Amino acid sequence: MELDLVPRLGAVIGLAVVLLVLGLLLRWTYGHQKHHALPTDDPDDPVATGLLTEVSRVPGQEAARVLRDRLRSEGIRATTSRADGGGWALLVFPRDVKDARVVLSRRSLD
Template structure:
């Protein structure tokens, strides 16, 4: 009777070990996988290929400047920086964009 009981205990421990390995493999933390890249909000080069040409306090002002740039054939996007809005363009268009933004149209 003790041999049967010992076999049952060893079988249960073995089955528990197999279950733990299967669960670890299925729901493991994946520490061997690389962590996703999180951009640093304080990094001035965090805009990728884009360069800031203007910073305005409201979204409406940013939309007006963006439409002026679009009229000049310059692609632009609007980004947020805290309470202000930033106008971003590609480096090749930076000089032209600064000229268009600096023009006063009333």
């Protein structure tokens, strides 16, 4: 009976050693990044919209959806977001700002 216990004990100890080494390796690989803070504020982007630029601000969500749909119908990718100062912001990529403003001004005169 005691002979069966030795191989089982060796397997358990071997597994524990492997898990310990793996844990230490993972901690060494990923654990040291705690001191590296990710940038959260971009001084050039006061509203924190990332790659997007605000082209219009409206008081209601439905109005923002209508404007977003108008831009999308013209082939301009756009999205809406809750604005910091209240209302809803219409956001587009920087390369589409001029086109978006033309579309919005043309549509508002119709």
